[in-house]
Amino acid sequence: MSFIQKLRDANPLIHNITNIVVTNFTANGLLALGASPFMADAHEEVADVAAMSGAVLINIGTLNEHAIKSMLLAGKSANAHGVPLVLDPVGAGATSYRTEVTHRLTSEIKLTALRGNVAEVANVIGEKWSSKGVDAGSGEGDVVAIARKAAAQLDCIVIVTGAEDVITDSKTTYIAANGHPILTKVTGTGCLLSSVVAAFLAVAGDQKLEAAAEAISFYGVAAEIAAGKTAGQGPGSFQIEFLNQLSVLTTERYAELSKIKEA
Amino acid sequence: MSFIQKLRDANPLIHNITNIVVTNFTANGLLALGASPFMADAHEEVADVAAMSGAVLINIGTLNEHAIKSMLLAGKSANAHGVPLVLDPVGAGATSYRTEVTHRLTSEIKLTALRGNVAEVANVIGEKWSSKGVDAGSGEGDVVAIARKAAAQLDCIVIVTGAEDVITDSKTTYIAANGHPILTKVTGTGCLLSSVVAAFLAVAGDQKLEAAAEAISFYGVAAEIAAGKTAGQGPGSFQIEFLNQLSVLTTERYAELSKIKEA
Amino acid sequence: MSFIQKLRDANPLIHNITNIVVTNFTANGLLALGASPFMADAHEEVADVAAMSGAVLINIGTLNEHAIKSMLLAGKSANAHGVPLVLDPVGAGATSYRTEVTHRLTSEIKLTALRGNVAEVANVIGEKWSSKGVDAGSGEGDVVAIARKAAAQLDCIVIVTGAEDVITDSKTTYIAANGHPILTKVTGTGCLLSSVVAAFLAVAGDQKLEAAAEAISFYGVAAEIAAGKTAGQGPGSFQIEFLNQLSVLTTERYAELSKIKEA
Numbered sequence: 001m002s003f004i005q006k007l008r009d010a011n012p013l014i015h016n017i018t019n020i021v022v023t024n025f026t027a028n029g030l031l032a033l034g035a036s037p038f039m040a041d042a043h044e045e046v047a048d049v050a051a052m053s054g055a056v057l058i059n060i061g062t063l064n065e066h067a068i069k070s071m072l073l074a075g076k077s078a079n080a081h082g083v084p085l086v087l088d089p090v091g092a093g094a095t096s097y098r099t100e101v102t103h104r105l106t107s108e109i110k111l112t113a114l115r116g117n118v119a120e121v122a123n124v125i126g127e128k129w130s131s132k133g134v135d136a137g138s139g140e141g142d143v144v145a146i147a148r149k150a151a152a153q154l155d156c157i158v159i160v161t162g163a164e165d166v167i168t169d170s171k172t173t174y175i176a177a178n179g180h181p182i183l184t185k186v187t188g189t190g191c192l193l194s195s196v197v198a199a200f201l202a203v204a205g206d207q208k209l210e211a212a213a214e215a216i217s218f219y220g221v222a223a224e225i226a227a228g229k230t231a232g233q234g235p236g237s238f239q240i241e242f243l244n245q246l247s248v249l250t251t252e253r254y255a256e257l258s259k260i261k262e263a
Numbered sequence: 264m265s266f267i268q269k270l271r272d273a274n275p276l277i278h279n280i281t282n283i284v285v286t287n288f289t290a291n292g293l294l295a296l297g298a299s300p301f302m303a304d305a306h307e308e309v310a311d312v313a314a315m316s317g318a319v320l321i322n323i324g325t326l327n328e329h330a331i332k333s334m335l336l337a338g339k340s341a342n343a344h345g346v347p348l349v350l351d352p353v354g355a356g357a358t359s360y361r362t363e364v365t366h367r368l369t370s371e372i373k374l375t376a377l378r379g380n381v382a383e384v385a386n387v388i389g390e391k392w393s394s395k396g397v398d399a400g401s402g403e404g405d406v407v408a409i410a411r412k413a414a415a416q417l418d419c420i421v422i423v424t425g426a427e428d429v430i431t432d433s434k435t436t437y438i439a440a441n442g443h444p445i446l447t448k449v450t451g452t453g454c455l456l457s458s459v460v461a462a463f464l465a466v467a468g469d470q471k472l473e474a475a476a477e478a479i480s481f482y483g484v485a486a487e488i489a490a491g492k493t494a495g496q497g498p499g500s501f502q503i504e505f506l507n508q509l510s511v512l513t514t515e516r517y518a519e520l521s522k523i524k525e526a
Numbered sequence: 527m528s529f530i531q532k533l534r535d536a537n538p539l540i541h542n543i544t545n546i547v548v549t550n551f552t553a554n555g556l557l558a559l560g561a562s563p564f565m566a567d568a569h570e571e572v573a574d575v576a577a578m579s580g581a582v583l584i585n586i587g588t589l590n591e592h593a594i595k596s597m598l599l600a601g602k603s604a605n606a607h608g609v610p611l612v613l614d615p616v617g618a619g620a621t622s623y624r625t626e627v628t629h630r631l632t633s634e635i636k637l638t639a640l641r642g643n644v645a646e647v648a649n650v651i652g653e654k655w656s657s658k659g660v661d662a663g664s665g666e667g668d669v670v671a672i673a674r675k676a677a678a679q680l681d682c683i684v685i686v687t688g689a690e691d692v693i694t695d696s697k698t699t700y701i702a703a704n705g706h707p708i709l710t711k712v713t714g715t716g717c718l719l720s721s722v723v724a725a726f727l728a729v730a731g732d733q734k735l736e737a738a739a740e741a742i743s744f745y746g747v748a749a750e751i752a753a754g755k756t757a758g759q760g761p762g763s764f765q766i767e768f769l770n771q772l773s774v775l776t777t778e779r780y781a782e783l784s785k786i787k788e789a
Contacts, residue, residue, distance in 0.1 A: 019302070020283055020286050020302070020546055021286040021287055021290050021302050022287065023546050023547040024287055024547055024548065024550055024551060024713060024714070025287060027547050027713035027714075028712060028713050028761065028762075028765070031710075031711050031712065031713055031761065032711060032760065032761050032762070037713065038617075038620075039545070039546070039547050039587070039588055040588060040589075040617075040621075041588065041590070042588075042589045042590050042591075042623060043590075044589075044623040045589075045621040045622075045623040045624065048621045048622070048623070049620075049621060061302070062302055062303060062304065062305075063303075063305045063307075063308075064304070064305050064306075064329070066590070091301075091303075094301075094312075095303075095308040095311045095312060096308075096311070097305060097307040097308040097311070098308065184294075185294050185295060185510065186291060186294065187287060187290035187291050187294055187300065188287070188290075232511075233507055233511075234295065234504075234506060234507025234508065234509075234510040234511045235291065235294065235295050235506055235507065235510055236291075236295070236502070236503035236504060236505070236506030236507040236510075237503060237504075237507055239291070239503075239506075239762070240503055240762035240763060240765075240766055241760075241762060241763075242762070243760060243761055243762030243765075244759055244760025244761065244762040244763055245760065246760075247711065247760040247761050247762075248758075248759075248760045282565070283546055283549050283565070284549040284550055284553050284565050285550065287550055288550060324565070325565055325566060325567065325568075326566075326568045326570075326571075327567070327568050327592070328568075354564075354566075357564075357575075358566075358571040358574045358575060359571075359574070360568060360570040360571040360574070361571065447557075448557050448558060448773065449554060449557065450550060450553035450554050450557055450563065451550070451553075495774075496770055496774075497558065497767075497769060497770025497771070497772075497773040497774045498554065498557065498558050498769055498770065498773050499554070499558070499765070499766035499767060499768070499769030499770040499773075500766060500767075500770055502554070502766075502769075503766055
């Protein structure tokens with residue numbers, strides 16, 4: 001796997017329809033990584049933007065009717081033009097509205113990949129999942145089962161992130177063990193990760209599962225290095241160093257530190 | 264007073280309907296502090312989100328009709344479910360539209376706390392206040408009078424921030440003397456403070472005035488330390504170190520540095 | 527030229543109707559510089575805000591019908607009250623929608639200045655321009671010609687930024703040679719620059735071309751210093767140090783490092 005170099009060489013355009021909390025951080029993260037972010041949600045142009053992009057990311061973090069229509073228009077355009085499409089179902093299950101919107105999106109457009117925590121992914125496929133008691137030790141087996149079930153049901157790549165990350169197309173499953181808990185103290189690190197998955201898919205050709213797995217692992221290694229360099233300082237410094245590492249982390253250093261295995 | 268420890272232990276969910284300039288900074292500030300931010304303004308879900316939250320913050324920094332309806336729906340839900348509600352009347356008095364919206368909000372929903380500068384708070388209760396000539400030396404007495412009048416009129420806690428900060432329920436009044444002028448060189452530091460007040464109110468029980476006073480003082484101490492550590496560097500470095508300090512400032516160190524007294 | 531000192535003394539109010547990606551960075555950049563940002567796009571108040579401001583910035587980075595109406599209302603108010611008005615035509619030419627909106631804006635309101643890259647500026651005046659092959663070496667002559675043509679056609683100052691920056695009113699033309707490539711790795715650096723031009727225009731009196739030229743040069747010098755201080759660290763650290771430099775860069779140091787000449 002060496003999709004990061006392809007990404008940095010190709011500088012793919014990534015169309016993001018995302019929430020108002022993370023637009024800036026997402027754009028800066030994609031730029032640092034080597035991709036070219038394009039945020040656009042006007043109904044008049046989203047289909048055009050999706051069609052010209054290397055991948056499309058839709059994220060339901062802050063919803064409204066205008067944004068849902070934008071997501072459907074962009075998603076259908078992506079489907080029609082063979083452009084990879086990633087959904088981040090932020091808060092699916094937290095309110096009935098979000099669950100309903102997620103079901104509407106997944107019924108009307110075909111995803112290339114879905115990225116969420118286990119509660120979100122479970123809710124997307126109509127499974128109940130309490131967010132209490134989810135940890136890598138006791139819950140890993142169940143997380144893998146949920147991820148595989150979602151991948152089979154939606155016929156797409158499913159990525160469930162947590163203490164360990166699961167990447168699966170229902171047949172082949174990778175477990176990634178990099179990352180750092182301080183990621184949860186910076187808003188939008190999950191949202192940016194979904195956009196990063198889109199950027200890797202843009203250069204994946206027909207190796208989409210492998211590219212998605214590398215996206216998750218690369219992101220985790222960058223976080224580990226940033227957490228190490230800012231240990232004890234706090235989440236402000238971590239956030240900035242993390243953006244740095246997305247830019248300066250080399251393919252070689254990544255390969256040394258990556259902990260990813262087939263399940 | 265030791266609400267910061269309760270906050271960090273409880274990790275309360277804080278529902279923010281705030282302006283588009285400060286969403287990211289607010290979310291990162293609340294995460295650093297130990298709270299769990301939730302930004303949602305869809306009419307379909309705001310009542311649900313408010314009902315499940317520890318506190319609700321509404322901020323009129325960038326208004327439109329959709330947002331006003333969201334604020335009313337969330338505010339009424341907060342009132343109905345006994346959830347503390349904080350209003351930040353950004354720019355009240357700057358345009359007649361903002362003044363009118365503020366009056367509409369305060370007439371239709373019951374606030375737990377109002378946080379603004381003296382011109383904003385004065386405008387909320389229909390007093391004229393020129394923003395010229397407001398300083399801690401000559402104006403302190405008047406600021407306290409305005410704050411108490413607003414607290415009596417709105418029957419809520421009123422916090423007027425400036426060179427010194429006034430926290431009052433009209434009967435008991437605290438003056439907080441921490442903080443640093445560089446806060447005015449970073450956008451959203453007032454907005455984030457209002458969300459921080461909401462986070463402290465979420466764990467206040469029936470000691471809401473004391474919790475609000477600690478919120479103001481804790482924030483000011485964090486700013487002082489951050490300003491000291493980044494002296495001479497500029498507002499970019501201050502902003503990042505301030506997020507760090509919201510996370511790493513201990514209860515003990517806070518208690519040593521806090522300057523707060525009853526008026 | 528010494529508009530930066532006037533700006534820091536006058537602290538002008540700058541009304542920004544800008545895209546959702548860069549609101550926070552724009553506000554922090556203007557605060558660091560010494561201006562006072564005001565973000566407002568409600569139809570009920572934009573004309574009032576524009577009328578009371580030192581300058582108005584409109585940016586089409588994330589469009590929708592509501593925002594377009596806000597821009598027209600604010601722009602017409604600025605025109606009526608003699609308030610300088612800057613347009614940043616983000617992505618003009620990238621989609622037909624953006625090109626159409628740009629033509630609508632420039633036909634209904636009178637600009638004081640237009641700031642974009644060469645492809646955007648060319649599209650605003652209906653010229654075709656491929657973004658491939660644009661560099662300071664081979665393309666400078668053509669860039670100057672496009673900038674002058676746009677300035678003559680729109681009867682305003684035109685600023686085309688790139689490896690070198692062109693500032694012209696069609697008769698007098700300046701070439702500014704400061705800046706650093708890492709600016710392209712931080713989102714919103716072009717957008718903020720347009721707001722910075724607005725801030726300089728707010729204190730320009732009748733020397734608007736000279737003030738615009740100083741804005742571009744000052745910004746470039748701040749970027750160079752920040753890039754030098756964070757060399758090898760990455761775009762996260764650069765972004766923060768750049769905000770610092772907008773605040774701490776002195777008039778004297780700027781004058782030493784500025785590379786600007788009449789063409």
